[in-house]
Amino acid sequence: MDEREREAIERIEARRRRPRRRLLEEQVTLAHGAGGGSTHALVESLFLPQLANELLEPLADSAVLDFDGGQGRGRLAFTTDSYVVRPLFFPGGDIARLAVNGTINDLAAVGARPLCLSAALIIEEGLPIAELERLARSLGAAARSAGIPIAAADTKVVERTKADGLYLCTTGVGVVAPGRALGPSQMRPGDRVLLSGTLADHGMAIMVARGELELEGEIASDTAPLHELVAQLLAAADGVRCLRDPTRGGIATTLNELASAADLSIVLDEVALPIRPAVMGACELLGIDPLYVANEGKLVVVVAPEDLDTALAALRNHPLGRDAALVGEVRSEPPGMVVLETAFGGTRVVGMLAGDPLPRIC
Amino acid sequence: MKHVSEYRAGDAAARLADRIAGLAQPGRRYQLMEVCGGHTHAIYRHGIEDLLPPEVELVHGPGCPVCVIPMGRQDDAIAIAERPEVIFTTFGDMLRVPASRGSLQDAKARGADVRMVYSPLDALRIARECPDREVVFFAIGFETTAPSTAVTLLRARAEGIRNFSVFCNHVTIVPALRAILESPDLRIDGFIGPGHVSTVIGLRPYRFIARDHGRPVVVSGFEPLDVLQSVYMLLGQLADGRCEVENQYTRVVREAGNPQAMRAIRETMELRTTFEWRGLGFIAQSALKLRPELSAWDAEARFPLPAVRVADPKACQCGEVLKGVIRPWECKVFGTACTPERPIGTCMVSSEGACAAYYNYGRLARRRGREPAGRPETPSGTPPPTGGIPSPSPGAPARTGGIAASPSGSTTTPSSGSSAKLPAGIPVPR
Numbered sequence: 001m002d003e004r005e006r007e008a009i010e011r012i013e014a015r016r017r018r019p020r021r022r023l024l025e026e027q028v029t030l031a032h033g034a035g036g037g038s039t040h041a042l043v044e045s046l047f048l049p050q051l052a053n054e055l056l057e058p059l060a061d062s063a064v065l066d067f068d069g070g071q072g073r074g075r076l077a078f079t080t081d082s083y084v085v086r087p088l089f090f091p092g093g094d095i096a097r098l099a100v101n102g103t104i105n106d107l108a109a110v111g112a113r114p115l116c117l118s119a120a121l122i123i124e125e126g127l128p129i130a131e132l133e134r135l136a137r138s139l140g141a142a143a144r145s146a147g148i149p150i151a152a153a154d155t156k157v158v159e160r161t162k163a164d165g166l167y168l169c170t171t172g173v174g175v176v177a178p179g180r181a182l183g184p185s186q187m188r189p190g191d192r193v194l195l196s197g198t199l200a201d202h203g204m205a206i207m208v209a210r211g212e213l214e215l216e217g218e219i220a221s222d223t224a225p226l227h228e229l230v231a232q233l234l235a236a237a238d239g240v241r242c243l244r245d246p247t248r249g250g251i252a253t254t255l256n257e258l259a260s261a262a263d264l265s266i267v268l269d270e271v272a273l274p275i276r277p278a279v280m281g282a283c284e285l286l287g288i289d290p291l292y293v294a295n296e297g298k299l300v301v302v303v304a305p306e307d308l309d310t311a312l313a314a315l316r317n318h319p320l321g322r323d324a325a326l327v328g329e330v331r332s333e334p335p336g337m338v339v340l341e342t343a344f345g346g347t348r349v350v351g352m353l354a355g356d357p358l359p360r361i362c
Numbered sequence: 363m364k365h366v367s368e369y370r371a372g373d374a375a376a377r378l379a380d381r382i383a384g385l386a387q388p389g390r391r392y393q394l395m396e397v398c399g400g401h402t403h404a405i406y407r408h409g410i411e412d413l414l415p416p417e418v419e420l421v422h423g424p425g426c427p428v429c430v431i432p433m434g435r436q437d438d439a440i441a442i443a444e445r446p447e448v449i450f451t452t453f454g455d456m457l458r459v460p461a462s463r464g465s466l467q468d469a470k471a472r473g474a475d476v477r478m479v480y481s482p483l484d485a486l487r488i489a490r491e492c493p494d495r496e497v498v499f500f501a502i503g504f505e506t507t508a509p510s511t512a513v514t515l516l517r518a519r520a521e522g523i524r525n526f527s528v529f530c531n532h533v534t535i536v537p538a539l540r541a542i543l544e545s546p547d548l549r550i551d552g553f554i555g556p557g558h559v560s561t562v563i564g565l566r567p568y569r570f571i572a573r574d575h576g577r578p579v580v581v582s583g584f585e586p587l588d589v590l591q592s593v594y595m596l597l598g599q600l601a602d603g604r605c606e607v608e609n610q611y612t613r614v615v616r617e618a619g620n621p622q623a624m625r626a627i628r629e630t631m632e633l634r635t636t637f638e639w640r641g642l643g644f645i646a647q648s649a650l651k652l653r654p655e656l657s658a659w660d661a662e663a664r665f666p667l668p669a670v671r672v673a674d675p676k677a678c679q680c681g682e683v684l685k686g687v688i689r690p691w692e693c694k695v696f697g698t699a700c701t702p703e704r705p706i707g708t709c710m711v712s713s714e715g716a717c718a719a720y721y722n723y724g725r726l727a728r729r730r731g732r733e734p735a736g737r738p739e740t741p742s743g744t745p746p747p748t749g750g751i752p753s754p755s756p757g758a759p760a761r762t763g764g765i766a767a768s769p770s771g772s773t774t775t776p777s778s779g780s781s782a783k784l785p786a787g788i789p790v791p792r
Binding site for chain 2: 004005012025026028031037038271286289342346351
């Protein structure tokens with residue numbers, strides 16, 4: 001490699017590590033909602049400076065705040081999320097279950113025990129009551145089966161064409177056990193990276209469910225509440241360093257966030273990545289990289305090497321962690337980057353999602 | 363996954379890599395151009411360069427359909443998309459391609475009805491479902507995608523669907539290859555030929571490369587083992603002093619291509635006198651337009667277009683990248699002003715573009731050079747190095763060294779017939 005190429009590579013790597021991304025567009029595009037680099041630019045350059053506070057700034061799945069309720073100190077986890085999925089019903093779930101599970105998972109990912117949720121519904125004029133009733137039933141069933149009550153709710157109706165059927169926003173509160181620090185700052189070189197199950201199920205299920213692809217397949221969303229799995233894992237393994245819930249942007253984006261926040265490198269082993277054959281088939285067909293496809297019931301776990309076996313066993317002991325696998329390792333070099341060792345014997349860099357995941361055309 | 367994993371097996375790759383290293387003469391430089399963007403993508407996605415000896419360099423060619431569309435055509439596309447009556451349908455890759463006033467994605471944000479489709483037939487379905495709107499399909503791509511556009515047009519005509527039209531930007535690969543071969547700064551020793559295009563046009567159109575320009579061609583599949591095997595076959599030709607068109611992708615590509623697909627193209631499209639390629643300039647008879655009898659479905663005939671030629675941004679060196687004259691990172695704006703989030707040039711947009719592939723995947727692969735390889739003995743008659751790639755033609759004649767060659771031996775012999783100046787059988791306008 002000559003000097004000029006080295007310079008070019010260093011330029012790219014410096015850019016990747018630059019903490020604040022600039023927002024260059026004049027209008028919001030769908031890429032700003034895809035969860036990758038553009039979303040980061042929107043959040044970091046437009047909102048973060050205005051909202052600046054130490055609870056928000058870690059940009060974790062939930063904020064964790066200390067409080068003193070008069071009877072001793074505690075730690076609360078607090079998070080919010082909106083759901084705009086189309087179609088409203090899809091194999092493996094619907095928007096209501098997705099919203100309940102998604103907010104529970106954001107709490108679980110900071111190690112919190114969820115206490116309660118709120119739900120705010122924005123409903124489009126003309127939505128059949130039968131559909132709304134089905135969604136209300138699903139909302140209740142999801143909350144009951146997770147054991148987390150929806151303690152506050154709101155409904156609004158907007159004119160026809162002003163919302164695509166229904167949008168749903170959920171907020172959640174949980175408590176974090178004292179004395180347990182989780183997060184990218186806890187990661188160390190040599191730590192192992194685990195995935196609690198198969199990749200890319202949710203995103204591909206939605207793509208197939210839209211019916212635009214003339215693809216038929218038995219791909220179901222993996223939407224599931226992970227708080228019990230997390231509780232089981234944290235009880236078993238002291239060496240858990242960090243948890244994440246890899247949704248939009250897929251595990252590639254989540255791992256990039258971790259690598260960048262920890263200033264460490266994450267090396268993935270392509271052969272070890274668990275993925276269902278039908279999902280892999282759909283991804284191959286559409287030219288989509290499963291690393292960038294959304295998950296809704298999966299956990300990325302970074303664990304100290306001495307606790308690897310305990311953590312893996314704890315995950316596999318729970319029905320939602322049956323397919324858990326060791327997929328990678330934390331290293332010191334090259335900092336801030338995610339690297340994949342391919343099944344073929346090569347390596348490649350796994351960047352953050354740019355734009356929407358675009359299918360290749362030939 | 364069945365039928366995929368066997369083409370990605372690491373052990374077979376390692377064995378093949380050793381044989382490639384054995385064929386490469388130390389000190390000699392081999393510059394092999396992969397013509398097709400699909401190959402560029404596979405090379406980076408699987409880290410194939412890590413398996414090659416330092417003597418072998420892969421140069422990325424012009425076969426990324428998104429990358430070659432000039433900015434003026436993209437402006438025309440946006441002008442059509444911004445008409446209030448139009449639903450503009452496009453493959454996803456084109457959404458982010460920068461034009462004079464932003465991309466199609468920006469036009470969509472300004473209010474244009476731009477929809478992503480996976481097939482022109484999806485666009486036709488939208489036309490059926492929205493009879494009061496004008497549905498336009500942005501047709502791009504080489505001979506690989508042209509047949510599906512052709513079939514869609516034939517179906518639109520048969521069903522009498524009048525609110526559907528095609529903005530045709532199909533290009534043909536052979537004139538672009540000829541332009542590269544005739545370029546004075548050509549440094550290519552051999553070509554990895556485009557597999558998917560060849561399923562349609564067959565092998566004959568490449569013969570002039572071997573015959574007139576003395577460069578070997580191996581038409582290759584898209585799995586990493588296919589690409590590695592093609593590199594091996596090219597090095598084998600160079601070592602033997604042969605110069606032929608060989609077919610590595612025998613499980614899909616037939617010598618005569620797909621006559622039915624060619625017929626569908628001929629029935630609906632004809633060659634343009636000339637067409638501008640981004641970075642390569644105007645190339646005669648290098649693109650297709652709809653035949654006059656289909657003008658009712660031709661967006662160029664139905665909508666007024668600005669049709670202004672727009673020069674590429676000065677700083678952008680996509681042309682040199684597409685010709686393989688410079689590597690992506692040698693471009694002045696690579697990684698600074700031009701990044702995947704904010705591309706200036708087309709090569710940075712599509713995942714098949716050399717710059718995007720290099721930016722997204724390639725950085726580390728380049729960092730670890732392979733040790734200069736030794737030269738293990740490779741006597742002729744060794745067993746197939748690829749560990750038994752399944753081949754649909756088990757009876758195919760085998761080359762020395764055991765790799766299955768094309769089903770018909772004739773493709774490996776330079777033809778004595780008339781030169782294949784045009785992609786087989788596409789009518790020329792008068």
